[in-house]
Amino acid sequence: MATxxxxxxxxxxxxxxxxxxxxxxxxxxxxxxxxxxxxxxxEGSAGSIMDNIAEGFERSGNKEFLQFLYIAKGSCGEFRSQLYRATDRNYIQKPEFDELFALSKEIINWLQKLIDYLQTSELKGTKYMTRKEDNK
Structure with missing residues (x-):
């Protein structure tokens, strides 16, 4: 996986x-x-997915990044639950539900791949790099 x-x-x-x-x-x-x-x-749960990815990344440490990726994953689950509510109230139709649901599942898969990678990576994050490593 690329840095x-x-x-x-x-x-x-x-x-x-x-x-x-x-x-x-x-x-x-x-x-x-x-x-x-x-x-x-x-809107809040959908926004929370991307915001937590961004915030975790900007913390510059893998442990914190992982924590925020898990929060983003939880927000994705919350979003899917709300999709059911929107469908039950006829705010969105079945094909729209299916599109949003599939996209949210794709996001979860990408998040899990990133989580799995970070959990096994020897990289610790840019805030833990020495000046010599930073100049590479």
């Missing part, structure tokens, strides 16, 4: 951004009517 220089290079973050854009389009189109609580929850 990332920015969180924007992380595939799970890119997919989470895509998920946010899709959900935002549904919300902005008025499909969620005025169910502001569900709007806040589904």
């Amino acid at each position: 990332f220089k920015t969180f924007e290079e992380i595939h799970a973050w890119q997919k989470a951004r895509e998920l946010n854009m899709l959900v935002g389009n549904f919300i902005d189109s008025g499909r969620f009517k005025s169910n502001f609580r569900l709007i806040n929850q589904i």
Whole structure:
């Protein structure tokens, strides 16, 4: 697995951004009517996925990064649960549910691959590099 220089290079973050854009389009189109609580929850959990990947990465240490990746994974599960609520209320239809659900599962798979890699990697993060290693 390649070393990332920015969180924007992380595939799970890119997919989470895509998920946010899709959900935002549904919300902005008025499909969620005025169910502001569900709007806040589904938008919050979707945003939390990408935000936690970014925050964990910027902490510059693998232990903290792992912690935030697990939080992002949990937010992805929360998001999927909210998808069921949105479908049950007919805010989104089955094909839209399927698309968002599949994308959220893809994000979880990418997160798990990154978690597995970091758990076995000897790299500790950039904040633990010596000046000599930093100049490579």
